[in-house]
Amino acid sequence: MGMTITEKIIARAANKNRVAAGDIVVANVDKLYIKDLRFSKKEDAKGLYGVLLEVLKSMGKQQVWNGRNIVVNLDEQPPRNERRAEGQERARDFAREQRAVLYEGQEGGIGHNVMVEHGHVKPGEFIVGGDSHTCTYGALGAFATGVGFTETVGVLATGQIWLKVPTTIRFDLSGKPGPFVAGKDIVLWVAGKIGYEGAINRTLEYSGPGIQEVSIESRLTMCNMAVEMIAVNAIIPPDERTVSYVSETSDGDFSLLHSDADAAYEQVHRVDLDQIEPQVAAPEYPANAHPVGDFKGVKIHQGFIGTCTNGRIEDLRMAAEILRGRKVKAGVRLIITPASFLAYRLAEKEGLLEIFKQADAVVTSSECGLCVRPSLAAGEVCVSAGNRNYRGRMGPKESSVFLSNAATVAASAVAGQISDPRDYL
DSSP: OBOOHHHHHHHHHTTOSOOOTTOEEEEEOSEEEEETHHHHOOSSTTHHHHHHHHHHHHTTOSSOSOGGGEEEEOOSSSOSSHHHHHHHHHHHHHHHHHTOEEEOGGGOBSHHHHHHHTTOOOTTOEEEESSGGGGGGGGGTOEEEEOOHHHHHHHHHHSEEEEEOOEEEEEEEESOOOTTOOHHHHHHHHHHHHOTTTTTTEEEEEESGGGGGSOHHHHHHHHHGGGGGTOSEEEOOOOHHHHHHHHHHOOSOOOOOOOOTTBOOSEEEEEEGGGOOOEEEOTTOTTSEEEGGGGTTOBOSEEEEOHHHHOSHHHHHHHHHHHTTOOOOTTOEEEEOOSBHHHHHHHHHTTHHHHHHHTTOEEOOSSSGGGSSOOOOTTOEEEESSSOOOTTSSSOTTSEEEEOOHHHHHHHHHHTBOOOGGGGO
């Protein structure tokens, strides 16, 4: 029996010739990502760095396992409160003292986008991160999963982590996405098919000839939302698009691994991209997804384009295509937050920011933004390009969040109600 790409990456990290689903292994970590929030959360009164220093002292060490392979990013700029500000200062202390890589200010943005744009993700790598959406990096052919406080401290100290090899659900893609259909629509369709608990402790693997028609930006979105189905990770075997992207963003060699033809899968689903329409997920799960037409006419008060899911340059271009020469409807707020300053500067260079300005949208600096900040009043409705829409996510529980791609958000902001972006072709 052959191995899946996820099993091959785990086997290499565990120094084994082969592994199979259900095996318990100890893996060597290639990269660790930590967001600033980890340094301000109080799972322990001493904080992440305080606990780590105690652990290192007990081991007779002063330094982490490998500071060069640890990336720290300040996701929230500026910090929204004193506690977050103190956490960011602690993150700076950690990066300086432990010789870790730190991104903030004009070099940064949302960490998951910074990681891929600055070349910290390569095919074949085993990556963990102190945030649930670390699974984003699987779009480049890496194994990547989120870990909690204790696991983060353990990896910092040892460079290793134990895990159970997950079973894999494969989605074979064929065809080509239609107008204003992107990775967000594909992954919402997938979530709708298998349910919000449809991938518990499993891998989602996207493959088939249709994946060649999906951009790197859309692939990042597809893998990003694996955790919304409670998956361990998502992964897309590397192809020419992957090699081209990684060659531009990073130096050094990387491994192009693929699943064996006789690899074992728990489930295999066929996905005809030609048949997928723009999707909208109603409260309060991404899996509550249906074609946009099912929600046409739902009045909205706010549109939001941003987050680690859909704030990349592809998303900004889609939104600009809708907004060019049009205005956001009076009484509707449209907030656009580029996912990184690299995307922000590129949007500025291409004239997209001017289009947004003329449309009366509000453009903010690159950070997590409204994804983690209350912005709705009771009874208000937001259509968001983000990743979560449970009650209370963006305001009181009496508010509502619908999820969609960036073009649908823009079209809805213009109309004042959920609308099909294809109507603006």
